[in-house]
Amino acid sequence: MVGSDNVRGAENQQERLWTNGWVVGFVDGEGCFSCPIFQNKPMTMRWQVQPTFVVVQSASSRDVLDDLVRFFGCGKVYVNHRYDNHREDLFRYCVSRFADIRDIIVPYFQHNPLRTSKQDNFDKFAQVVRLMEQGRHLTLSGLIEIAEITETMNHRKPSKVLRILRDHTPTNSELNALS
Numbered sequence: 072m073v074g075s076d077n078v079r080g081a082e083n084q085q086e087r088l089w090t091n092g093w094v095v096g097f098v099d100g101e102g103c104f105s106c107p108i109f110q111n112k113p114m115t116m117r118w119q120v121q122p123t124f125v126v127v128q129s130a131s132s133r134d135v136l137d138d139l140v141r142f143f144g145c146g147k148v149y150v151n152h153r154y155d156n157h158r159e160d161l162f163r164y165c166v167s168r169f170a171d172i173r174d175i176i177v178p179y180f181q182h183n184p185l186r187t188s189k190q191d192n193f194d195k196f197a198q199v200v201r202l203m204e205q206g207r208h209l210t211l212s213g214l215i216e217i218a219e220i221t222e223t224m225n226h227r228k229p230s231k232v233l234r235i236l237r238d239h240t241p242t243n244s245e246l247n248a249l250s
Contacts, residue, residue, distance in 0.1 A: 091183050094142060097135070098180075099187045102126045104196035106221040108214070108232045118236070120208045120217055122200055124166040124176045127151075129159040136164040143179070145171035173200055192224045211236065 103125045111119035124146070128136055136148045146166035166176055177197045185193055199217050207213025215236050 090142070094139070095180075095183050095185055098126060099185050099189050101128065102189065103225065104189070104192050105225060106196060106199045106217065108218055108221060115209050116211065116214055118214055118232070120199065120203060120214070121167055122169065122172045122196060122203070124172060124196075126164040128162055128164075130162060131159060133162045136162055139164045143171075143175055145175050169200075169203070173204065195220050195224050 104122075105125070106120055106122045108118055108120050110117060126136060126139060130150075133148065140146055140148060143166065145168065146164055149163050149165055151161040151163060166172060177200055180193050181197065184190055199220055202208065202213060202217055202220075205213075208217055218232050218236055
């Protein structure tokens with residue numbers, strides 16, 4: 072760094088701080104942390120929890136979603152074709168691979184907290200990921216606990232899944248999985 076008053080690497084630190092601030096602000100405005108639960112008969116409990124991190128933009132701003140793929144090193148961009156009166160399709164940056172959620176997305180937003188009420192949704196999202204790491208999604212009581220958390224995220228209405236799980240009578244194989 073000939074001719075520079077900056078400590079070695081200070082320029083990269085400044086750039087990282089700016090980039091982190093931009094990513095946090097962008098996700099605060101356009102991102103979503105969700106944990107859908109859906110029936111999947113081959114699964115042990117016949118239900119699957121799928122933590123998902125999504126950021127949506129119109130087609131004309133798709134390039135920022137590609138930037139997120141490069142920044143995080145995971146996830147993909149998908150097109151959501153529109154059939155209404157809007158002129159542009161929507162694109163989604165989506166991370167749903169559990170290892171990427173656990174090892175990249177959750178630690179990033181733990182070290183770089185969101186600034187809006189979306190932080191509360193992220194905290195619940197991270198809690199679900201921790202419960203899944205503990206294998207709680209593989210038990211009826213754990214699924215109910217996760218469904219109770221997800222029901223409070225993203226202004227959701229009461230969950231049909233939660234009602235079904237609470238009324239569920241486990242099969243023999245599910246009872247064996249509980250022990």
